[in-house]
Amino acid sequence: MSAKNIPLGLAFGMAAGAFWGLVFVVPDVANHFGPLQLSAGRYLAYGVFALALLAPHWRRIAPALGRAEWIALAWLSLLGNILYYVLLASAVQLGGVAMTSLVIGFLPVTVTIIGSRSKGAVPLPRLLPSLALSMAGIACIAWQSLGAASSASFLTQVSGFACAVGALVSWTGFAVGNSRWLARLDGFSGHDWSLLIGVMTGAQALLLVPPALLFEGMGQGAHDWLMFAGVCTGVALFSSIIGNGLWNRMSRLLPLTMVGQMILFETLFALLYGFLWEKRWPTMFEGLAMVLVVASVLSCLAAHRPREGSEPLLADH
Numbered sequence: 001m002s003a004k005n006i007p008l009g010l011a012f013g014m015a016a017g018a019f020w021g022l023v024f025v026v027p028d029v030a031n032h033f034g035p036l037q038l039s040a041g042r043y044l045a046y047g048v049f050a051l052a053l054l055a056p057h058w059r060r061i062a063p064a065l066g067r068a069e070w071i072a073l074a075w076l077s078l079l080g081n082i083l084y085y086v087l088l089a090s091a092v093q094l095g096g097v098a099m100t101s102l103v104i105g106f107l108p109v110t111v112t113i114i115g116s117r118s119k120g121a122v123p124l125p126r127l128l129p130s131l132a133l134s135m136a137g138i139a140c141i142a143w144q145s146l147g148a149a150s151s152a153s154f155l156t157q158v159s160g161f162a163c164a165v166g167a168l169v170s171w172t173g174f175a176v177g178n179s180r181w182l183a184r185l186d187g188f189s190g191h192d193w194s195l196l197i198g199v200m201t202g203a204q205a206l207l208l209v210p211p212a213l214l215f216e217g218m219g220q221g222a223h224d225w226l227m228f229a230g231v232c233t234g235v236a237l238f239s240s241i242i243g244n245g246l247w248n249r250m251s252r253l254l255p256l257t258m259v260g261q262m263i264l265f266e267t268l269f270a271l272l273y274g275f276l277w278e279k280r281w282p283t284m285f286e287g288l289a290m291v292l293v294v295a296s297v298l299s300c301l302a303a304h305r306p307r308e309g310s311e312p313l314l315a316d317h
Helices: 003-022 034-066 067-095 095-102 107-115 124-147 154-183 190-206 209-216 221-250 256-262 266-280 284-303
Strands: none
Touching: 003 067, 003 095, 003 221, 003 256, 003 266, 034 067, 034 190, 034 209, 034 221, 067 095, 067 154, 067 190, 095 154, 095 266, 107 124, 107 154, 107 256, 107 266, 124 284, 154 190, 154 221, 190 221, 190 284, 221 256, 256 284, 266 284
16 A cells, blocks of 8 residues: 555544544443443344344345454454443543553554564564653653542452453554455455444444443332433444544554554543543643654654655555
């Protein structure tokens, strides 16, 4: 893929981050519901939407799906959706949006380092300035988070941190695996693949319903359940259907080393939405972190620009 695709890929990545950032505030907005309930509701709605959109194209897509594709869909759905969001929602409710955003903010570092080992990728030394800016931004958020007063117990904060780290590992595996599967799709588009993941995720979400009801109960009021239905439907549509579609489109335009950097936009938008929900302006360190995030992405763009006399960089796709 030519470097000419980079501006379009960047636009898709920013848009995906804007939609995905919404998921960070949902656990606070619907705080009467537990992580299992939120995940089950969101992904059941996602599965219904995906099935409705995929049904008219099923005869075209079905012949291209073999055993390997179904296995990949199953583990990608588990890593990138079910497990990731249960852990993320737990982290937000136990440790807050800022701490969770901080830990998930390491995704660009983990994915970019893994991507730098791919054939034809930009060498890691050329990515070091971008990674350094990214880590500096994360450090600013860490300083802010650690300096904030908290009424939660130490055990609660540690549990939240552990859930956030688990979400980081889960989504790193998804980002790398999904990008590589998108590179070898034949017979259907990235959007079709995203919808197939949605259908598989919806099927897996059915397995979450019994434990969600058993361990997290149904004692909420009618108003709470109406809000729950609205939130789950909205997140399924905007974050899962639209956001995932934009992300898959971006993943086919950019090399994996750059895909990692695009995840920074999710962190940036998650912080912005958090400020709006909390009705406050960012602090000095939070504002500085946003500037560093933008600088990190611009630095990554510069690293992927073809050098004089060289051929345009090709993605390992």
